[in-house]
Amino acid sequence: MSGTVEKIGFRSTRLRTAEKSYLTVPNKSMIDKPLDNLSLRTSRRVGFSLTFDHCTTSAQLHAIIADALEIMKAHSLVTQDVQMKFSALTPTGKEVTVQYFVETTSYDEYLDVKEDLNYRLVEVVEHHGGLFSSTPVPAVNAVKS
Known part of the structure; x- marks a missing residue:
């Protein structure tokens, strides 16, 4: 479970989740399990795969x-331990995995960096004439009445 702490009580702690629900967690659960304080992390991981035709x-x-x-x-906000590797040949194409870390604690800034780099990746692929793999969309038969 993950969320922003809104209230700490004697018996329970209340969290607001990313989906905006209000979650009540018994304090015993907080003691029995590891607690990962995401607000104290120094960077956020980005990881995804690209499939080329x-x-x-x-x-x-x-x-x-x-x-x-x-x-x-x-x-400027990406750490130097960037990885981009040709990782697999699949029936649908050539798969490349990408991983990097964005040095920010702000979720909005993290999203901005991801978007900026995604556009730049598309531009690089276009510049070199590469093609992303696309899976065929099944045809829909029209029903005549």
Whole structure:
């Protein structure tokens, strides 16, 4: 469970979750289990996978990864332990995993950095002529009445 502490009572602690629900937790639960104070962390992790179409060549993939790493490492709020690796060949394409840490405690700032880097990643892929994999959408048959 995760949320912002709103009230600490003798028997329970009340939290407001990200979904805006009001959660009452018995204090005994707080003592029996590890407590991770997210507001004291120094950075937030970003991790995701990108799947490129099989038509994307290995030369394009090398160039995309090299340029993307350079862009992510150059960002003032991203730590230097950025990882971007060609991790798998799948039936749908060539999979690349991305992981980096944003040095902020502000969730809004974290989202801004993610958005900025996502746009830049798309621009790098477009610049090198790479293609993201797309799975075919099944056709819907129209019903005549």
